[in-house]
Amino acid sequence: MEVQPSAPQGAGPQPTKHRRRWIAALIPLTALALSGCTLPSFGAYKSDTTTGQETYRLWQWFSVGAVIIGTFTFLLIVWAVLRYRRKGDTIPKQSQYHIPLELLYTIIPVIIVGVLFWGTVVVENKVVAMPKTNVKIHVNAFKWGWGFTYPGQNAVVVGNTTQEPTMVMPVGTDVAVTITSTDVMHGFYIPQFNFSRYALPGVTNEVTFHAVKTGTFTGQCSQLCGLYHSLMYFKVKVVTVTQYAAWLHSFDTPAGKLAAQAAQNALKIQMSAGLPVVSAVTAGVN
Ligand SMILES: [Cu+2]
Incomplete structure (x- = not known):
């Protein structure tokens, strides 16, 4: 096999910093698209019974919630990684006992769990209901x-x-x-x-x-x-x-x-x- 001589340093066009960032952002997005995220069903059956459809809608709302929360968390992580990526940077300002912030990140998850619980109870009650029938x-x-x-x-x-x-x-x-x-x-x-x-x-x-x-x-x-x-x-x-x-x-x-x-x-x-x-x-x- 013939080995091509490598181009001298700096001879070819170098990808710009901007383009590299775009490529880095596209890799996870492509992986997400290729992993088969089916919308709007999120991979579930639409169902052919009334209670099955209730379950399906619950699944859709749960999935939408998961996407919103997941995206928010992902962006926070990416922001922290990019913002503090340089070696030698001093540790960012540490906030301890920031009461409003601590209340916020305690109350919001509790509300999220409460909403998921409430939605589940409502739909489960419909699924287990036994209306009179012959x-x-x-x-x-x-x-x-x-x-x-x-x-x-x-x-x-x-x-x-x-x-x-x-x-x-x-x-x-x-x-x-x-x-x-x-x-x-x-x-x-x-x-x-x-x-x-x-x-x-x-x-x-x-x-x-x-x-x-x-x-x-x-x-x-x-x-x-x-x-x-x-x-x-x-x-x-x-x-x-x-x-x-x-x-x-x-x-x-x-x-x-x-x-x-x-x-x-x-x-x-x-x-x-x-x-x-x-x-x-x-x-x-x-
Ligand atoms: Cu069996």
Whole structure:
């Protein structure tokens, strides 16, 4: 490889001090832009349920607050670094017992924490509210799958590691969901609902979903529960109220009842097997 003789000192154009500063400022900004800061979602799902959207808005406000406070702190650090960067400079004037300043930097963070706390409490209260409704779904997790039953109805949906079950629910309606587990801790997680809740043995967790649009969403177990945890997927299908009624009625026909019974039996076998059962039945029109 041919080695180019280096240019004599001072021959080429030297970057000005000004330009060097610009380059130094652009490096962190480029890193910030390239690191994928998605706006205005800040990386969260907008969500398709009313409470999920509340959570999303809370996340947005928290993120905006974090950006403002982070920028302010960053600028203060940069200012201090540049202002006192020269070696040999004497230590800047030290302010001790500056009461107004000390009060300011104590009170402002307390107010910030108070606002974050207040916003969280307001949204959490909405998320855990259980308005009265006739539409109910019971979710049961087990090693390694999900069973969805509809109290007062014949509908049963069961799935396992090789066959994702689909939880069908109506749009624009409060749907009361109870969550349990047969064996160990699982996590009932629907990313696009901004929702996750433990499925616990011996404990019944409750939540109400109010979906704002129809569609099919992916759900999965969010707790490392054992060997086939990574295969514990399910689907959530939000349909119109009419489609939901028709789907429920499909289990009331003799054929539907048989399918539901088969699904119930499959559910029992799966729960007692503790191993993935390939031949599980997913009943109903999914
Ligand atoms: Cu699990």
